[in-house]
Amino acid sequence: MTQLTDRPAVPADTGVLPVIATDAIDAHSLGEYLLGTWSEARKHSRRLLLNSDFHFVDGLSVDDHRKRVLWQLGRLVEEGSVHRAYPKSVGGQEDHGGNIASFEELVLGDPSMQIKSGVQWGLFGAAVMHLGTERHHTRLLPDILSLKVPGAFAMTETGHGSDVASIGTTATFDEFTDEFILHTPFRAAWKDYLGNAALHGRAAVVFAQLITKGVNHGVHAFYVPIRDNKGFLPGIGGEDDGIKGGLNGIDNGRLHFDSVRVPRENLLNRYGDVDENGDYSSPIDSPGRRFFTMLGTLVQGRVSLDGAAVVASKAALTIAIRYGSERRQFTGGDVNEEVLLDYGRHQRRLLPRLAQTYAMSFAHEVFLTAFDGVFSGRTDTDQDREDLETIAAALKPLSTWAALDILQESREACGGAGFLAENRLTQLRADLDIYATFEGDNNVLLQLVAKRLLTDYSRSFAKADAGALASYVAAQVGEATYHRSGLRQLAQNVADFGSTARSVGYVRDAASQRQLLTDRVHTMVATLAGKLRPAQKMSKPEAAALFNRHQNELIEAARAHGELLQWEAFTDALDGIPDPSTKQVLTWLRDLFGLGLIEKNLAWYLIHGRLSAQRAEAITAYIDDRLLPRLRPHALALTDAFGFAPEHLRSAIATGAEGVRQDEARSYYADLLASGTAPVPEKKPRR
């Protein structure tokens, strides 16, 4: 295999490396590496997805799409694809990482199928598993797993998206009948946006304020039958959420309860129970800790959205880069016979996003490993759980936003062809839109990360402030998950940047990239901690106003932290690549990601004296003149490594047809010129 490092230097006159076909990347091994620890589970799903049963069909009505996706869930049951995470007692494998890995890949079939199966087995069923106890598992899980009982996960209310602790639905214990009475006290407390609620759901796990003997013990989950063959059960009402911007294969809807009675045993009682006398008990004393322990069992939604965003980004870039490798923009001229991807702008549009996708993919593997460790019980200390929550809150926003950006840029990079449904990009984007909102609004999640960063900072550097800082951010966010040690490898000593080497060579170095990225997170957090310190001595409204004033900065600090996590994951992953030339290309790609982050925040580095103006300019030049030309010849191989079959992409422009057409057109013009008998188009007019 050719050593890329032995290639001739970039010609000084143009700075552009000639495009060369290359076998420098061992795409097969790289592909295996990208599939990660749970590659078998991913391959299982990818094999299933070769079957058109699991494919989205364009142009179905909403009704037919919903029917098809329900049918697809039944097919998943038939294929034995839904049990993986469940207890062995009900036929499962207790394989949490593998379950998520296989589930994420379903986005390639139809995101509606992915999310509806997530509602059924990742939320509704998982709530019974994690929040219920043996009696629920035995009685309920078999019908949930077989899809005999499709169910809704009734947490969100119309009036409460991110603030679960403040939901309005009540579950009041009636000791005379030994029942809970589920009730919706006002319109804003209707359960809303629930998959399976509009049509298919026979039951729901309903989150409500548990009230017994006049005391509210906070939010608990209840198993509530909602429908039989004839429709809603007495006391249950609801509405269809109607057509959505995407995911129309899912029957999202609203539910409300008019004094609906369920047996006491329907309380999912792992973390809180009520006895026949109406006395409440819980293995966790603190109501706050209890609440967040319950919510913490549901982190898998965030894991799988992060992973699905990575899969969709890989598919979009494969489509756009294949098209860009064949499509010629202008065939009239003589010097412009390059394909789109030879243009500097086109490389700027797609290659940094390819680098970002690799970073997201490696970061997701770290995330999934942490998730599997906690859920398998191998590494599930409180700190592990808190770290997992922080990783989730940092990575899910970045990847779901990135997927939307990547899908859109890919669409535009394919021009009008990108807008046709037959090329896949628009529908994926429409479906993934809401990934930025559900399972935790991205902006709210990033505030959780910021809170963790501040807590860590305060603990390390100014212990007295920790509680005050954390509680204010928590109040802003409403989901005061308790965290420690979220600051990833903060550089304690910022190097003297002014005195290090002045050439661009400095920033190419991984250690320097790490230092620049880490120092930025650290400095942002420290600065914020200082700005927020006066809050301790303020009245509540004043303190709230102070935090509010810095809310945007808090979120930007959290974003910087998440980007650092991605960069670290990418850098760590390089060590696992044995082939030196593949490793060289991936190192360039990592550099493109790292320098891209620094370039994006260049003003910060300049203002804070971390980079000189000269070096700052050199970063952009290095990206344009060196990294993009070096990576361009490997762009196709880097997407080949994603390993998608035509049945996964199902994109007409990713099949090579464009290249065939271009060749046909060129041969037409060549014949005209050779024969000398026919008119040929005049040269492009020039003034």
Next chain:
Amino acid sequence: MTQLTDRPAVPADTGVLPVIATDAIDAHSLGEYLLGTWSEARKHSRRLLLNSDFHFVDGLSVDDHRKRVLWQLGRLVEEGSVHRAYPKSVGGQEDHGGNIASFEELVLGDPSMQIKSGVQWGLFGAAVMHLGTERHHTRLLPDILSLKVPGAFAMTETGHGSDVASIGTTATFDEFTDEFILHTPFRAAWKDYLGNAALHGRAAVVFAQLITKGVNHGVHAFYVPIRDNKGFLPGIGGEDDGIKGGLNGIDNGRLHFDSVRVPRENLLNRYGDVDENGDYSSPIDSPGRRFFTMLGTLVQGRVSLDGAAVVASKAALTIAIRYGSERRQFTGGDVNEEVLLDYGRHQRRLLPRLAQTYAMSFAHEVFLTAFDGVFSGRTDTDQDREDLETIAAALKPLSTWAALDILQESREACGGAGFLAENRLTQLRADLDIYATFEGDNNVLLQLVAKRLLTDYSRSFAKADAGALASYVAAQVGEATYHRSGLRQLAQNVADFGSTARSVGYVRDAASQRQLLTDRVHTMVATLAGKLRPAQKMSKPEAAALFNRHQNELIEAARAHGELLQWEAFTDALDGIPDPSTKQVLTWLRDLFGLGLIEKNLAWYLIHGRLSAQRAEAITAYIDDRLLPRLRPHALALTDAFGFAPEHLRSAIATGAEGVRQDEARSYYADLLASGTAPVPEKKPRR
């Protein structure tokens, strides 16, 4: 009316101005002002749009949606809404500005209706009007205006989007039969993405290489019947483009021609004709100039997309800001009873985009005025036409991209509710997606702007280089429109920024904002001209590579130029606002727009020594601590000024229902607390 300038200063401890209901904005007069010169035409369309006939209906099949939109076009004919731009001889008013203004507003009904009527009367009919002569007008326009003959505008080919000069379709004159033979020589030369082509079109204006006596005279337009009641006419073939990411009310499709004969008179012969002997003549000698004169008549597509993007942005922000003014994020706490728009992050998300929308709106009015001047013949020198092309190429990309960004941020700012079709945002975004591509791909258009900037620069500063520079950019872009004087008021003397006042006060000043923005455009262009100068002495491939290497910078310079145009338009518009308090609020909004542009490009200003680190930081602080709190109380009024009726918005969350629900919830909790008899939810858990 209260003078905002008399309001109390921002409290020093928090920097946050209390939110006050305000009557400081004369929303009615501001609304009239925003409607601009052609307000009557806009109002005509807005009145029509009160009628549900013109509304998009959720959930229609593609077939039914296409039928409905065709029917809506018939309704527009009945309402006398399609003739405005046409000659008085066929019942028109020759009102070009008013025609575009009324057409833009149709986006509020259904973007498919807007674009399909644009295809029929703005492209197909307009090509007959502008490229044809009296014989075509008399014979063809009445049926086009009445919709008896729906037609396609057959310019784009599968293999040629932006490069019209290189299309493959030929029209070869046969002097024996006095006919042109339209022919598609290879698959990539199929006409593609044409509205009306898949189903409804009876004729098409087909762009083809005109060949007579063995000579190719370049691209000309031909009127070609394509269908009768029974389907395609002999020799014509085609395909349906199928489902798209949006605009599914339009029957886009492909056409190809197998030696299809049309009479010689079907050549639209205003700019080029062939006599019965096959001799070619044209009033314009230069083939290049002829080509671009023909294309120039079609600039109205870009004008109207720019305007429609502004209208859609206004609608999106009205919805999001109304929702953000009612929705409370967390009702559990006691200090966080603010509505969403009181949060710093939420303001950062929406208010700069509101400022941008105002800038886009005022810039569009400038654009439309220039367009009307040229098309009415009042101001139509070559330079006027060239200036118009440059404005179009600069503004259409910025506004169509901004609309997508604004629609998406508005969707996310409305959370799950934003994703429901009943709230309008997702469908508008899906439809407007392709506005970034059609009527000139945004990246290609910005390269045209860059070329103009370089030409102007070279002419002003280094005459010898003008031709070389321009032709290279032209070769890159493929549409060598000839321009002069595109550089808008370039500051010839960059002030000594180092010695001016050091406080943030400096950048609040309009003259300073102008200087910073203008200087950046100027410096970027001058730097690029210097970098590209060696191209003159290079071989063609070397020179192409050099330009390619700087392609990204060229586009960024063009973007900076377009942003300056928007800022200038906003600033000029302030002079037309008589009410001082309205003017004060709008001045803050302009400052937010201007400082936002500078903040976005802060690294550039720092690297080039235009701003000190201290002042750079002060800009962000000034936006967060002063401008956003000052503008927040006026956000609703600033969207009220857009003047949308409920029938225009048709968004469930923009009706005030959210506020009613919030009040109901609060009153429930207040009753519980007052009665002291019922359990209340415990306080949000805190650690």
